[in-house]
Amino acid sequence: METSDLTGDELLQVLSTLASPHRMRVLAALVEGRAYVSQLARHLGISRALLQVHLRKLEKAGLVTAQLELSDEGKALKFYEAAPFVLHLTPGSIATAAATLTDPAADHGAAPKGSE
Amino acid sequence: METSDLTGDELLQVLSTLASPHRMRVLAALVEGRAYVSQLARHLGISRALLQVHLRKLEKAGLVTAQLELSDEGKALKFYEAAPFVLHLTPGSIATAAATLTDPAADHGAAPKGSE
DNA sequence: TGCACATGCTAAGAAATGTTGGCATGTGTA
DNA sequence: TACACATGCCAACATTTCTTAGCATGTGCA
Numbered sequence: 450m451e452t453s454d455l456t457g458d459e460l461l462q463v464l465s466t467l468a469s470p471h472r473m474r475v476l477a478a479l480v481e482g483r484a485y486v487s488q489l490a491r492h493l494g495i496s497r498a499l500l501q502v503h504l505r506k507l508e509k510a511g512l513v514t515a516q517l518e519l520s521d522e523g524k525a526l527k528f529y530e531a532a533p534f535v536l537h538l539t540p541g542s543i544a545t546a547a548a549t550l551t552d553p554a555a556d557h558g559a560a561p562k563g564s565e
Numbered sequence: 566m567e568t569s570d571l572t573g574d575e576l577l578q579v580l581s582t583l584a585s586p587h588r589m590r591v592l593a594a595l596v597e598g599r600a601y602v603s604q605l606a607r608h609l610g611i612s613r614a615l616l617q618v619h620l621r622k623l624e625k626a627g628l629v630t631a632q633l634e635l636s637d638e639g640k641a642l643k644f645y646e647a648a649p650f651v652l653h654l655t656p657g658s659i660a661t662a663a664a665t666l667t668d669p670a671a672d673h674g675a676a677p678k679g680s681e
Numbered sequence: 682t683g684c685a686c687a688t689g690c691t692a693a694g695a696a697a698t699g700t701t702g703g704c705a706t707g708t709g710t711a
Numbered sequence: 712t713a714c715a716c717a718t719g720c721c722a723a724c725a726t727t728t729c730t731t732a733g734c735a736t737g738t739g740c741a
Contacts (some may be wrong), residue, residue, distance in 0.1 A: 451696050461586060466661065470578035470666050471729090473573065477660035487687060499730060501689080512656075517688095524738055531656040538652035540628075543583065544593035550586050587699090603717060615700060617719080633718090640708050640717050 458549030460543070463536070466510035471495065472503050476531055479513055483530040504529055576659070579652070583624035587611065588619045592647055595629055598664055599646035619677030 455463065466472060471493075478484065478492060490500045507513040508529075516528045571579065577652060582588060587609075594600065606616045623629040624645075632644045 457586075457589065461584060461589065464580050464584035467654070468577060468584045469729090470573075470577060470663075471575065473659055473663040473666060476656060477663035480656045480660040485687080496731070497688085498690090498732080502729080504679040520687085520738095522686090522739055526687070534655065536652070536654035538583070538654060539650065540592060540596045540634035540647040543589055547586075547589040550589060585699090602716080612701070613718085614702080614720090618699080636708095636717085638716090640707055640738065 455546055456550065457546040460546040461550065463510050463512065466506050466512060467505070471499070472507055475500065475503055475507060476512060479529055479531040483528045485526040485528050489529065571662055573662040573664065576662040577666065579626050579628065582622050582628060587615070588623055591616065591619055591623060595645055595647040597649070599644045601642040601644050605645065661666060 466550055467476075473491070474493060478489060481561050484492065485523050486497060486500060486504065489504075490497045493500065504513065504515075508515055513529050513533065516530075518528055520526050583592075590609060590660045591605070594605060600608065600652075602616060602620065603613060605620075607618065620629065624631055628648055629645050629652065630648050632646075634642050634644055636642050
C-alpha cells in the first residue's frame with residue numbers, strides 16, 4: 450500500500466481509521482502477533498462489542514485482515530492480524546490525494562459516475 | 566518530522582488533523598503557494614470562520630505555519646503556508662507510537678504498563 | 682442441563698466535532 | 712462618513728462518532 454496508490458477517499462478512510470487511540474492500540478497489539486477477538490479484548494481491557502467495532506473499521510480500511518478458524522475444541526475463533534502497509538505522507542502526496550476527493554458535502558447531489 | 570520522532574499523542578493529533586476533507590484541501594491549496602485567510606476562503610469556497618478553525622488545527626499539529634504581514638495598503642494579512650513534513654506510517658511505527666499514548670479515557674487511572 | 686467460552690447484532694444514550702451566523706476590531710479610499 | 716476589505720472571537724446548533732448494554736447464536740464439558 451503506497452500513498453500515491455490511494456484515492457483521496459481511501460486515504461481519508463485510512464487516516465480516519467488510524468486517528469484513534471483504541472485502534473492504534475489494537476493495531477499495536479496485532480503487530481506482536483495474531484489474536485482472536487475475545488482474547489484481544491481481554492488483552493486490551495476493553496469490551497468485545499467495542500473491540501469489534503474498531504476491528505471492523507480497521508479491516509475495512511485494509512489495515513488488518515481476519516481469518517475464521519476452529520480451535521482444537523471445535524470453537525470458532527476469528528483471528529486478526531496486522532496487514533503490512535507503508536504510507537509516505539508529505540504535503541505533496543496529500544495534495545495529490547486531495548485532488549481526487551469526492552466530498553458529499555461539497556458535492557451538490559450530482560452523480561459521481563457517468564455524467565458530469 | 567519523522568514518524569519515529571512523534572509520541573503517540575502527537576501522531577494521533579497529526580492523523581486526526583489530516584483525516585478531514587476540508588483540511589486535506591486546505592493543505593493541498595497551500596502546497597501550491599502561500600495565501601492569506603480571506604483569499605484562501607474564497608479560493609476554497611468556504612466561510613472564513615470555518616477555514617480559520619481548520620487552519621488553527623493544522624497549525625497546532627505543525628502541518629502549516631503562519632506569518633502576519635502588512636500589505637502595501639497597510640492591511641494586516643495572515644499568510645499561511647504548508648510545513649514540510651514526511652511521515653512514514655507502518656504497522657511497526659504506529660505500534661511504537663501507540664506505546665507512548667496517554668489516553669485519559671482508556672487509562673483507568675493506574676498502571677502505565679505491566680501485569681497481564 | 683447448566684456453565685464457560687466463542688461469535689454476532691442492534692438500539693440508544695453520551696461525547697466529541699463540525700459548522701453557521703453575528704459581532705467585534707482595524708486599515709485605506711471615495 | 713460610508714464602504715470594502717482584512718483580522719478575530721464566540722455561542723449555539725447540527726452532525727458524526729463512540730460506547731454501552733442487552734440479546735441472539737453456537738461449541739465442549741462436568
